[in-house]
Each structure stands twice: as structure tokens, then as C-alpha cells.
Amino acid sequence: MKNFNMHIPTKVYFGEGAIKDLSIEIKKYGNRVLMVYGHGSIKRNGVYDDVMAVFELGDITYVELSGVDVNPRLETVNEGVRICLSEKIDFILAVGGGSVIDCSKTIAAAVYYAGDPWDLVSYKTKIQKAMPLGVVLTLSATGSELNGNAVISNTQTKEKRGFSSEWMWPKFSILDPTYTYTVSPHQTACGIVDTLTHLYEFYFSAKEDAELSDAMSEAVMATVIKYGKIAIAEPNNYEARSNLMWASAVALSGMTNRGKTFEGFNHAVEHGLSAIYDITHADGLAILAPYWMEYVLDEKNVTRFARFARKVWGIVDEDDMGVAKKGIERTRRYYEYLEMPSRLSHVKIDDARLDAVIDHAFLGDTLGHLKILRKQDVRRILEAAL
Amino acid sequence: MKNFNMHIPTKVYFGEGAIKDLSIEIKKYGNRVLMVYGHGSIKRNGVYDDVMAVFELGDITYVELSGVDVNPRLETVNEGVRICLSEKIDFILAVGGGSVIDCSKTIAAAVYYAGDPWDLVSYKTKIQKAMPLGVVLTLSATGSELNGNAVISNTQTKEKRGFSSEWMWPKFSILDPTYTYTVSPHQTACGIVDTLTHLYEFYFSAKEDAELSDAMSEAVMATVIKYGKIAIAEPNNYEARSNLMWASAVALSGMTNRGKTFEGFNHAVEHGLSAIYDITHADGLAILAPYWMEYVLDEKNVTRFARFARKVWGIVDEDDMGVAKKGIERTRRYYEYLEMPSRLSHVKIDDARLDAVIDHAFLGDTLGHLKILRKQDVRRILEAAL
Numbered sequence: 001m002k003n004f005n006m007h008i009p010t011k012v013y014f015g016e017g018a019i020k021d022l023s024i025e026i027k028k029y030g031n032r033v034l035m036v037y038g039h040g041s042i043k044r045n046g047v048y049d050d051v052m053a054v055f056e057l058g059d060i061t062y063v064e065l066s067g068v069d070v071n072p073r074l075e076t077v078n079e080g081v082r083i084c085l086s087e088k089i090d091f092i093l094a095v096g097g098g099s100v101i102d103c104s105k106t107i108a109a110a111v112y113y114a115g116d117p118w119d120l121v122s123y124k125t126k127i128q129k130a131m132p133l134g135v136v137l138t139l140s141a142t143g144s145e146l147n148g149n150a151v152i153s154n155t156q157t158k159e160k161r162g163f164s165s166e167w168m169w170p171k172f173s174i175l176d177p178t179y180t181y182t183v184s185p186h187q188t189a190c191g192i193v194d195t196l197t198h199l200y201e202f203y204f205s206a207k208e209d210a211e212l213s214d215a216m217s218e219a220v221m222a223t224v225i226k227y228g229k230i231a232i233a234e235p236n237n238y239e240a241r242s243n244l245m246w247a248s249a250v251a252l253s254g255m256t257n258r259g260k261t262f263e264g265f266n267h268a269v270e271h272g273l274s275a276i277y278d279i280t281h282a283d284g285l286a287i288l289a290p291y292w293m294e295y296v297l298d299e300k301n302v303t304r305f306a307r308f309a310r311k312v313w314g315i316v317d318e319d320d321m322g323v324a325k326k327g328i329e330r331t332r333r334y335y336e337y338l339e340m341p342s343r344l345s346h347v348k349i350d351d352a353r354l355d356a357v358i359d360h361a362f363l364g365d366t367l368g369h370l371k372i373l374r375k376q377d378v379r380r381i382l383e384a385a386l
Numbered sequence: 387m388k389n390f391n392m393h394i395p396t397k398v399y400f401g402e403g404a405i406k407d408l409s410i411e412i413k414k415y416g417n418r419v420l421m422v423y424g425h426g427s428i429k430r431n432g433v434y435d436d437v438m439a440v441f442e443l444g445d446i447t448y449v450e451l452s453g454v455d456v457n458p459r460l461e462t463v464n465e466g467v468r469i470c471l472s473e474k475i476d477f478i479l480a481v482g483g484g485s486v487i488d489c490s491k492t493i494a495a496a497v498y499y500a501g502d503p504w505d506l507v508s509y510k511t512k513i514q515k516a517m518p519l520g521v522v523l524t525l526s527a528t529g530s531e532l533n534g535n536a537v538i539s540n541t542q543t544k545e546k547r548g549f550s551s552e553w554m555w556p557k558f559s560i561l562d563p564t565y566t567y568t569v570s571p572h573q574t575a576c577g578i579v580d581t582l583t584h585l586y587e588f589y590f591s592a593k594e595d596a597e598l599s600d601a602m603s604e605a606v607m608a609t610v611i612k613y614g615k616i617a618i619a620e621p622n623n624y625e626a627r628s629n630l631m632w633a634s635a636v637a638l639s640g641m642t643n644r645g646k647t648f649e650g651f652n653h654a655v656e657h658g659l660s661a662i663y664d665i666t667h668a669d670g671l672a673i674l675a676p677y678w679m680e681y682v683l684d685e686k687n688v689t690r691f692a693r694f695a696r697k698v699w700g701i702v703d704e705d706d707m708g709v710a711k712k713g714i715e716r717t718r719r720y721y722e723y724l725e726m727p728s729r730l731s732h733v734k735i736d737d738a739r740l741d742a743v744i745d746h747a748f749l750g751d752t753l754g755h756l757k758i759l760r761k762q763d764v765r766r767i768l769e770a771a772l
Contacts, residue, residue, distance in 0.1 A: 001563075001628040003401025008394045014644065015389025177387075209625040212609045212633050219601035227597070239595040242387040246644065247598050255641050258400065258632065 001210045001259035008253055010146055011172040014246065016238070018176045019050050019136065023058030025172045029132040030090020033062040034083055036104045037095045040066065045182040047138055051095055063087045065107075068096065071153040071160060071274055071281070072103035077117050080107035084131065092133040094170075098142025098194075101135055102150035105168040108133045121152045121163050130167035136174045139183055140245040141191030141282070143198060143252030145173035153275065159360065160275035162267060175249060177241035185232045188244075189338035190282030192228040195248040196221060197266050197285045202257035204296070204304060206369040210259030217256045218311040220247050225312070225334060232338070265292055265368045269378060272360035279347045286340035287347070290332040291385040296371040297324055304370065344386050354382050387596045387645035394639055396532055397558040400632065402624070404562045405436050405522065409444030411558045415518040416476020419448040420469055422490045423481045426452065431568040433524055437481055449473045451493075454482065457539040457546060457660055457667070458489035463503050466493035470517065478519040480556075484528025484580075487521055488536035491554040494519045507538045507549050516553035522560045525569055526631040527577030527668070529584060529638030531559035539661065545746065546661035548653065561635060563627035571618045574630075575724035576668030578614040581634040582607060583652050583671045588643035590682070590690060592755040596645030603642045604697040606633050611698070611720060618724070651678055651754045655764060658746035665733045672726035673733070676718040677771040682757040683710055690756065730772050740768050 013021045026033060035051065042048040055062055065080050083089065084107065094104035108130040110117035119125040135145045144150065148168040153160040183191070203217045224247045230240035250256060269292075270284035297305050299321075306320040309327025318326065332342065341347050358375050367373045373381075399407045412419060421437065428434040441448055451466050469475065470493065480490035494516040496503035505511040521531045530536065534554040539546040569577070589603045610633045616626035636642060655678075656670035683691050685707075692706040695713025704712065718728065727733050744764050753759045759767075 001401070001625065001632070003404065004398075005407075006398040006400070007396075010393075012390075012392040014392070015387070018389065021391075209628070211613070211625075211629050212606065212636065215605035215609050216602050216636075219605040220598065223598045223601050239387065239597075242595070242645070243597050246387070250598065250602075250641070255636070259628070 002208050002261065004258045006254050006258055007166070008146065010170045012146065012175060012249070013172065014175045016176055016178050018174045019054060022051070022054045022136065022174060023060065025134060026060060026091055026093065027058065029171070031060055032088060032090045033060055034065055034080060034087070034089045034092045034107070035062045035095060036065045036068060036080065036092060036100050036107070038066065038068045038100050041182070042095055042138060045179070047095060047136065047179050051136060063089065068100045068103045070099050071278060072099045074118055074152060074154050076103055077106045077110055077152065081110045081117070084111045089131070092131055093136065094133060095136045095138065097137070097139030098144040101142070101144040101170070102152060104133050105144070105150040106152050109165060109168055118154055121161050123163060127165040127167050130165070132171050134172045135170045137245070138179045139187065139191055140180055140248040141194040143195070143248050145170060145175065146249040146253040149252070151271070158275050160271040162271065173249070175245050177238055177245045180241050180245060181236045183235070186339065188228070188231050189340055190280060191244065191248060192224055192338060193282040193286045193335065193340055195224050195251045197289060198252045199256065200289065201263045201266060202260040203308070204370050205261040205263045208260055213257050213260050220251050220256055221312045223247050228338065261369055263368050263370060265373060268361040268367055269357065272357035273349065275360050276353050276356050277347070277349050279349070283341050283347050286335045287342060287344055287385050288381070290328055290335070291381050293328045293331065295377065295381045295384070297328070298371060301370050344382065351383065351386060354379065357382065388594050388647065390644045392640050392644055393552070394532065396556045398532065398561060398635070399558065400561045402562055402564050404560045405440060408437070408440045408522065408560060409446065411520060412446060412477050412479065413444065415557070417446055418474060418476045419446055420451055420466060420473070420475045420478045420493070421448045421481060422451045422454060422466065422478060422486050422493070424452065424454045424486050427568070428481055428524060431565070433481060433522065433565050437522060449475065454486045454489045456485050457664060458485045460504055460538060460540050462489055463492045463496055463538065466490070467496045467503070470497045475517070478517055479522065480519060481522045481524065483523070483525030484530040487528070487530040488538060490519050491530070491536040492538050495551060495554055504540055507547050509549060513551040513553050516551070518557045520558045521556045523631070524565045525573065525577060526566055526634040527580040529581070529634050531556060531561065532635040532639040535638070537657070544661050546657040548657065559635070561631050563624055563631045566627050566631060567622045569621070572725065574614070574617050575726055576666060577630065577634060578610055578724060579668040579672045579721065579726055581610050581637045583675060584638040585642065586675065587649045587652060588646040589694070590756050591647040591649045594646055599643050599646050606637050606642055607698045609633050614724065647755055649754050649756060651759060654747040654753055655743065658743035659735065661746050662739050662742050663733070663735050665735070669727050669733050672721045673728060673730055673771055674767070676714055676721070677767050679714045679717065681763065681767045681770070682754070683714070684757060687756050730768065737769065737772060740765065743768065
């Protein structure tokens with residue numbers, strides 16, 4: 001097992017009605033809130049009204065920043081910073097899914113940096129401080145509610161980058177599964193794919209004897225797969241929505257990957273696809289994973305893929321290579337069941353700008369550890385997925 | 387899934403050499419340390435010297451409180467409080483296993499309470515504050531390094547009680563698996579039983595649809611069972627020691643039981659046995675579990691026991707009741723393999739004071755939820771275990 005540090009400072013309030021703890025948590029940090037959200041789904045599903053009721057009861061004043069995009073943009077971050085400074089904001093509240101949370105985190109850090117926030121995103125400048133922020137979650141997907149990570153898009157330079165800082169962990173996250181009842185089947189499916197990919201990125205890595213992390217990762221994957229189907233069939237099923245909500249938070253909190261190495265292929269290449277083609281993150285992830293698995297699988301790492309097939313998909317009675325291939329096939333079939341796109345052409349990507357995608361994906365010469373990939377390998381994977 | 391809150395404020399430094407972070411962490415809180423330890427095993431295995439080297443390099447002054455017993459006593463807590471006050475201590479450092487940590491936590495809370503510390507243990511008075519404390523762990527067992535719980539014995543009143551406070555979470559815990567290489571096979575076995583029992587206490591509870599917690603709990607149980615055997619056969623096996631160390635910390639951190647109910651039989655009754663007979667905690671736990679499982683198993687909860695048998699022990703191809711019984715039998719055989727006592731008579735307990743044990747175990751009229759137990763039920767379980 002690799003050495004590791006772990007610190008999960010975020011307080012989690014989980015369950016129906018958990019919004020009741022919002023006011024007392026905010027008031028630890030002040031009274032003037034920047035409320036960040038997306039394109040208004042929270043006004044249709046009642047979450048906005050719930051937050052307003054808490055603000056009114058708690059005498060909390062607020063300024064709104066709405067319209068955060070699926071791939072949150074640097075311009076929105078800049079607008080948020082401007083409001084924080086001009087309105088003397090004490091606290092940032094993200095009400096939404098990963099995009100809204102990531103945008104809020106970046107605003108929180110950028111408030112204390114006089115230069116271009118992209119310097120923070122690109123690690124040119126280290127984050128030294130951030131405003132306190134909290135989360136009311138409305139989508140089970142990115143796990144941003146329980147980590148210090150964010151992903152931001154720079155539309156000018158056509159870049160989409162993930163970054164991380166201990167300063168960007170939310171002070172608290174309110175996770176009410178009923179807030180996800182109105183999430184559409186496709187958005188629910190996107191969240192499932194995102195959560196599973198977070199787990200793949202550490203599970204499919206070179207052997208490090210971090211058995212406990214592997215076993216817990218399998219537990220989360222199997223839970224997500226089981227309840228994903230149920231949540232799509234029965235959107236108001238509390239058991240399904242609550243397990244998905246907790247699983248997506250746990251999946252990238254660090255608890256299931258301590259002692260492991262970040263593999264990184266899926267996120268690096270998908271960020272390239274999103275940056276160049278502005279597709280939905282999970283669409284890209286769903287397309288890539290089965291092709292990536294097929295390409296990477298070989299005699300040296302077959303035990304890992306076979307274990308995945310047996311423990312996560314319950315496939316039995318075969319030799320390792322046979323089981324491994326069936327596991328990949330089951331992953332592909334599950335994504336088809338979720339009605340995710342399975343080819344790049346499904347999201348209008350042809351081979352015209354694949355080189356730009358690949359250039360974006362590579363910050364160094366290679367990607368991954370399970371099988372070390374170079375640019376020509378990634379091109380082969382993408383061509384297979386066209 | 388039941389509603390829950392979660393907050394894990396402790397920073398974990400995990401891996402060989404993690405002691406290097408000790409000085410910088412302590413200095414956040416001050417320079418004068420109360421160093422708490424047990425009966426000197428840390429002087430034989432080099433941990434004491436490692437801590438001394440850090441203190442010297444970091445110019446940290448310290449006072450020692452040694453001799454903490456396996457069932458830490460109120461008298462030792464009082465002595466620790468006296469030292470903290472007279473020596474103007476800034477920080478408490480527990481160097482040892484669960485007993486040392488629990489004693490340190492109680493000292494930390496009692497420093498700010500003018501009355502009898504037993505008031506805090508017995509919840510007569512709520513803990514409002516505690517001194518900062520940290521941990522250098524030398525035994526994988528109680529999980530006290532990653533929670534706010536402590537268990538203290540009152541030899542005057544013959545009571546042993548567990549209690550909990552958010553104030554008693556360690557500020558940091560240093561988990562170096564090599565520090566457990568010298569732990570004896572029996573002590574290693576005791577840690578395994580303790581860890582498994584922490585998981586049982588939430589896993590075997592009434593159905594609450596907290597699938598993710600159940601699946602993660604199974605992952606931790608299976609990991610502990612696998613590496614327990616290896617660590618006993620090869621005490622210096624890093625893979626085994628590191629997985630056991632991380633598993634025991636995770637097992638009672640809250641991560642594997644969110645949304646579940648505390649069942650409580652094993653700890654309530656074992657604390658009774660330890661309080662009245664002063665036996666080792668894990669000896670009592672190992673004796674109780676199989677008899678408790680056998681007594682509790684019925685047609686209504688058979689699916690839970692069958693799941694345990696299939697997922698944790700890998701037993702296949704049987705009807706639920708058959709599988710369930712085999713799972714219990716495998717648990718018993720595993721404990722025998724660990725050379726744990728399997729009957730109360732093995733630890734010199736006869737039926738003379740069982741009523742006192744039972745009275746100690748019951749704070750209310752019933753115990754447990756999976757099957758609700760009254761005093762006469764517990765007597766039957768204890769009699770079967772004589």
C-alpha cells in the first residue's frame with residue numbers, strides 16, 4: 001500500500017429534510033451569501049424555495065449568481081469574484097450539482113487572488129486561501145460535495161482542467177436524496193457513469209496491495225450499478241436515490257482509493273473531448289471506458305480485469321481472460337441499458353480534431369500505469385470509438 | 387437509509403515513516419506535551435525512540451504518563467488531568483493502542499471539567515470542550531484513532547462504559563504499519579476480533595436499506611479476515627499489517643455504518659464481562675459473537691445472516707438457513723484458528739456473577755434490534771457460552 005494522507009473536513013448532513021441544518025451552518029461564517037446555481041431546475045423542483053425559506057427564517061441576506069453551465073466557464077468564475085468583492089459576501093452556497101459546486105469552489109479561491117483565476121486552475125499559482133463555501137446537492141454524480149476538486153473550462157483557450165486544493169473542501173454538504181427525485185433518467189445515468197469512472201480511475205491501477213481500497217471500491221461500484229437501474233425505473237425510490245447519493249459522494253472522497261495511484265486516462269481524454277467539442281462529461285466517459293478497457297487489457301493485468309468482472313458483475317466459471325472480457329462486455333451493455341452514447345459519432349465527434357483532443361489530454365509523454373499509454377495508443381482507442 | 391450526519395475531522399498520516407509529520411502537527415497546538423503510553427512495549431519496539439527523536443529535533447518538551455492498563459482506569463485519567471494542569475500542558479499525545487488513546491481522550495475532556503470525570507463517561511455531564519490530542523498508533527484494533535469514542539473502567543463501582551464526544555476526535559493520527567510488526571499473534575488476533583465486532587454491531591441490524599454501508603462493511607470484514615491470517619503467520623508482512631491497520635481505523639470511523647442502527651449486544655455484554663471479571667475486551671467479544679449469532683438467527687432475519695455467509699465467507703449453493711448456519715460456524719472456526727477463547731470458562735468465568743454482568747449490560751429494558759433481547763435472553767446466551 002502506498003503511503004497516504006487523508007483529511008475529510010466537510011460535515012455531511014444526509015437525509016430527507018437535512019436542509020434544516022443550513023442556517024446554523026452558514027451563520028458560523030457570516031450573514032451575506034452568494035447563492036450559486038445553474039439554469040433554474042431548482043426553481044422547478046422546490047429546492048430554491050426550501051433555501052429561500054431557510055434564508056428568511058435565519059435572516060440571511062443573499063445575492064444570486066445563476067446560469068452556471070454544465071462545463072462551468074472562467075467568465076462565470078470572474079463574475080462570482082466580482083460579486084463577492086463588491087457585495088462583501090461572507091459565504092458561498094452552491095445549490096446544484098458538480099458544475100455549480102466546482103464553479104463555487106473556484107470563485108472561493110479566486111476571491112483571494114488578484115490575477116487571472118486560470119493561474120489557480122492551471123497550478124501556475126498555488127491556492128493559499130479560499131472563502132468558506134457550502135453545498136446543497138441536487139445531483140448524484142461528481143462527488144464534488146465531498147472533496148477539494150474542481151473542473152473549469154476556459155473557452156478562450158479551449159481548455160478544460162481539473163485541479164484540487166485543501167482550501168476548496170466545502171465546510172458542509174447537505175445531501176437530501178429527495179432533491180434528486182426530479183433528475184431525468186439521462187441525467188441520472190450520467191451521474192452513474194461519472195461515479196463509476198471515479199472508481200475505475202483508482203481501481204484499475206498498477207498493483208499496490210491496497211486490498212481494502214479495492215474491496216471498498218467494488219462495494220461502491222456494485223451498489224451504484226444495482227441502484228442505478230432502480231432509480232431510473234422508479235425516480236422517487238428513496239432507497240435507490242439515497243444509496244446513489246451517498247455512493248457518489250463517497251466515491252471521490254478519498255475513502256475508496258487510499259494507497260492507490262490515479263490512473264487518469266478517462267478524465268484526461270474526456271476533458272480533451274469536452275474542451276474541444278463541448279460535450280457532456282459523462283457522455284464522453286461512457287463512450288471511452290469500454291474501448292479503453294479493451295485496449296489496456298493484456299496478460300499482465302488480466303487478473304485485475306478478471307477480479308472486476310467477478311466481484312462487480314458476479315461473473316463466474318471462466319478462465320481469467322474469458323471472465324475479463326465478459327466484464328468489459330457487461331460494462332458496455334450496462335451503459336447501453338442506461339441509454340448512454342456508445343460511440344463518438346453519437347455525440348457528433350469525427351476524427352477531424354482528434355489530434356487536438358490528444359494534445360489536450362497529454363501534459364507529459366504518457367498516460368496511465370496499468371498499461372502505459374502514449375499518444376499513438378490514445379489515437380487507436382479514439383479511432384476504435386468513432 | 388436512516389438520516390445521518392458525518393464529520394471525520396482527524397487528519398490521517400498513513401505509511402512507513404509517517405512519524406516525520408508528528409512535530410509539525412503538534413506545534414500547531416503548542417510545545418508542551420503530555421505523552422501517554424502503556425506498560426513499555428513502545429520502549430522495546432523502537433516507537434518510543436522515534437517519538438523522542440521527533441521531540442528533540444522539534445524542541446518539544448514533554449511529561450510522561452505511563453502504565454495505562456488494558457482496561458484504562460479512572461485513576462489514570464485523574465493522574466493525567468493533574469499533570470496537564472500542574473505542568474501547563476498544551477497537547478496530549480497518545481502513543482499506543484485503544485486503551486492509551488481512550489485514556490488520553492478522557493483526560494483531554496476532563497481537564498476542562500472540575501467535577502468527577504466519571505460524570506463525563508456516564509453522560510451525567512455533557513462534554514463542552516477538550517484539549518487537543520494526537521495519536522501514534524501501535525495496535526490495529528479499536529479504531530479509537532479515527533473516532534470520538536472512549537471506554538473507561540471505574541474499578542470502585544465495577545463499571546466499564548463507552549462514551550463519545552465530537553470534542554474527543556484526535557487532531558491527527560499517525561498510522562505506521564511497521565509499528566505493529568512486534569504485536570504478538572494473540573494481540574493481533576484480539577485486534578482482528580475487535581475490528582470485526584465493530585462491523586457486526588452495525589451490519590447485523592434491522593433492515594434500513596443502507597446497502598452501501600452494508601457492502602462496504604462486507605469489504606472491510608473480508609479484508610480483515612484475509613489479512614488477519616497472513617499477519618499472524620508473517621508478522622513483518624507490510625501488505626497484511628497495512629491493510630489491517632487501515633481496516634481497523636475505517637471500521638469505526640463512521641464510513642461503513644452511515645444510515646444504520648447500532649445493534650450493541652456485543653459491546654454492552656462484553657463491557658459487563660470486563661467490568662465484573664476484568665477480562666481482555668477481545669476475549670469476551672470472541673466468546674460472545676458465535677453464541678449471540680446462533681441465538682438471534684431466526685426466519686425473520688435469516689436473509690441477513692445468509693448474506694453475511696455468502697459475501698464475507700464466500701459460502702455458496704445452499705438454502706438461506708443452511709448458509710446462515712454455516713456462516714456462523716465459519717466465524718467460530720476462524721476465531722478458533724486465531725486461538726481466541728471460545729467459552730467463558732476459558733477466561734475463568736463461571737455462572738456466579740452472571741446476573742451482575744447482565745445488570746451492567748442493560749441500561750434499559752432491551753438490547754438490540756435484529757432480535758430484541760431481554761435479560762432472560764442474554765442469560766441464555768451466556769449460559770450457552772459457559
